[in-house]
Amino acid sequence: MTDTAKPRIEEVARVAGVSKSTVSRVINGEQYVSARARNAVHEAIAQLGYSPNQAARSLAGNRANAIALVVSEQGSRVLSDPFFASVLRGVHAELTGRRIQLLLMMSQPADNIDLVAYLSGGHVDGALLVSLHGADPLVAMLTGIRLPVVACGRPLGGSVPFVDADNFNGGLEAGRHLVSLGRRRVATIAGPRDMAVGMDRLSGWRRAMSEARLADDLVQEADFTPESGARAMASLLEREPELDAVFVAADIMALGALQVLHARGLRVPSDVAIVGFDDSVLASTATPPLTTVRQDVEQLGRTMTWRLLAELAGEPDLPPSLLLPTSLVHRASA
Amino acid sequence: MTDTAKPRIEEVARVAGVSKSTVSRVINGEQYVSARARNAVHEAIAQLGYSPNQAARSLAGNRANAIALVVSEQGSRVLSDPFFASVLRGVHAELTGRRIQLLLMMSQPADNIDLVAYLSGGHVDGALLVSLHGADPLVAMLTGIRLPVVACGRPLGGSVPFVDADNFNGGLEAGRHLVSLGRRRVATIAGPRDMAVGMDRLSGWRRAMSEARLADDLVQEADFTPESGARAMASLLEREPELDAVFVAADIMALGALQVLHARGLRVPSDVAIVGFDDSVLASTATPPLTTVRQDVEQLGRTMTWRLLAELAGEPDLPPSLLLPTSLVHRASA
DNA sequence: ATGAAAGCGCTAACAA
């Protein structure tokens, strides 16, 4: 705190009585450094309050020491979803202590060229892709520039490494639970057709219906917003006023569905049982609290990050993709 | 797309038939460049798909071309709050097209030293501070290293530039509205004592109570989580079973309060009227939909960013701080 | 209006 200017690596070397290279080696945790030198350097660093200049490191080291979190979709939606917040938390948790920065980037429809140019500019070492829709061309573009990438959720097109929750199993358990409650006219509000997460949950639900020899025709698509959940619920009720259960593929959509149910004077769960998906904060604070399929989203974020960093570190034999377990959480709504 | 290696500025210069310096000037939008040279460079850039290396720019230019969004508090809470998502969206909107990166950083209690070292390392040109509590030492530390900073919400200690909603006015309008409904036993669930946002809203509510010559003793603190909102509501009801209105200083806490009210069999708004704050997505999807004080959080994010960038650009006569308007949105809960 | 040359602070061969 005595000096006013930021110390450079050279000062550290001087104070520690070694060369710049040795300081660099210590900083980067390299192998061939004597304990004595290491200690001296650490002390000098502490004493001077030294912190390396990332720009210089990146430039010289040919590594950016940063990864991007690319949010596909206008960002508007996604960012408001607690799901995203949890992923972010997981990513961050996995990053702490590693001196790797997180750059947040949102791809806008028209932007992709810029985005890709930027990412290929060597500004980041790899990218985490969140909220991919359909066969997003972004995936191809990024693999095209040979940027290591891990997707959050199975992408429909392309074949990038991804980490996902076991959505099929989640849908299956949700469906089975509703059936076990004696419900016979079970509907589902699915995710958008162009996202694997949604489709996988739907497949699980269908399996449960077929196991119970129940019809699986009451399917309505929505897009992970409360509003779309409300609309979907309304049309389901129109198609089948007698429905007695709904599996909603996301808590945030279930909120909208609940609202419509309440407005129609239908009681949850006595008239209509509801199972959500995510077990976000929304689930426990809903009225009534939602029975929902729990996925550990923070773990999802951590795992994605771990997978990406492992690849960057050149670890061999990495599993291309990983599936995390899901489980049913029982609350009042079903 | 023909070449495999990333083009460097030198290639661009060659193709455009000028020097590196001129290319650099064009890229940085400098003044003294002939139209002819400028065009040639632009063409060459397009043709080669050139994108400058940030690390090199930062190193040479002594600017990071990045700003940090520092989330004080364990991050866990904040990130799940739609409020944060909206701020983020605003920040991002203001940043697009400016080739300035957003680094997300979370300060953990023990971390601050590292954080400050990092930020002072010249990795970013400035910082946006979100979710400050009390007289957070971080503020002093950052101003200490002369890093330009803008806070989101008025910080209780220190005196950094900030952008905030007009929280006092919001609380005032909320209180007046409840009074105008004929409510006479009006409570409030306030934000934590150590955050100005909360205290300012509380002051506004108090003013409304005093205007109406009503008691302002029914105050319960909470911490911007649904759970704390629920606890606060429960203790208010215990203290005053006859209360007929509550102003809750955040929608996300109102969710918890609603839950308790429902559980107790109290009807909203007939038994207890509720006014929230934020007008987040939570407000319109709550049961019943919440009357709430609207603040344009995305605008808040944009304004903070604008203010920071203006300072970085050396603009003179900047207002130290800015207050954004709030307004009441009428829905079913009050 | 433009080019030449000197670094920015660090890492990475290479030698010792």
Next chain:
DNA sequence: TTGTTAGCGCTTTCAT
């Protein structure tokens, strides 16, 4: 195990 020496790709004087 350590030091020396080149750059990394760009911006920025300083000439011209």
